[in-house]
Amino acid sequence: MTENQAPEQISVLLADDQALLRAGFAMVIDSQPDMAVAGQAGNGIEALGLIRELAAAGGAPDVVLMDIRMPEMDGLAATAAITEDPALVGARVIVLTTFDTDEYALSALRSGAAGFLLKDVQPEVLLDSIRTVVTGGAVVAPSTTRRLLDTTLLGGGVLRAPNAEQQQKLGYLTHREREILAELATGDSNTEIAARLFLSEATVKTHVGNVLHKLGCRDRVQAVVFAYEAGVVGE
Known part of the structure; x- marks a missing residue:
């Protein structure tokens, strides 16, 4: 989006x-x-x-x-x-x-x-x-989101393996886009992600847009949910 x-x-x-x-x-x-x-x-x-x-x-x-x-x-x-x-x-x-x-x-x-x-x-x-x-x-407040999704999706910290559909969608992502997806799960802004990955904010924004498009997510929140459900967080 x-x-x-x-x-x-x-x-x-x-x-x-x-x-x-x-x-x-x-x-x-x-x-x-x-x-x-x-x-x-x-x-x-x-x-x-x-x-x-x-x-x-x-x-x-x-x-x-x-x-x-x-x-x-x-x-x-x-x-x-x-x-x-x-x-x-x-x-x-x-x-x-x-x-x-x-x-x-x-x-x-x-x-x-x-x-x-x-x-x-x-x-x-x-x-x-x-x-x-x-x-x-x-x-997406980082602390609240992590607690919420860790408790509900990860079953006490055990990551789920991606299902066939999730695995297929993950396959559409480049290595950098997969990295960006994991960063989105922190709840941080594009500016914060850019600083951590030593990228420009415009580059991160482009990557985020590509990630949302390839995964079929409406926005960053749904991308975060996808990241947790597919086991991307914690890899």
């Missing part, structure tokens, strides 16, 4: 069954000159309906903050519906989770979410994350 310029006004839709939590997030978002809350929903069905209504009117939200556990339709199903709908291709989803529901966050990442945050996220981190995903980036 190519990185884009942020719109002058970032529209954010809030989907959470806790009205008080939505109100708190709305207050933080509306306090920013470059952001505005486009709408609020109490469950996945309401969120999908509102997003499609806004899209039909010419303006799907740029970012959706999606709770995981909601009545009627949960955040996992809603995230999959959003990311699979060509009419909503511009909407980026950040799922919200708590420490005891890490496996749900991973499922959301597999469904195409641009990242995840804990519900007790600091306001400045929330705002930075919204700005990151709206420009084509992904919210």
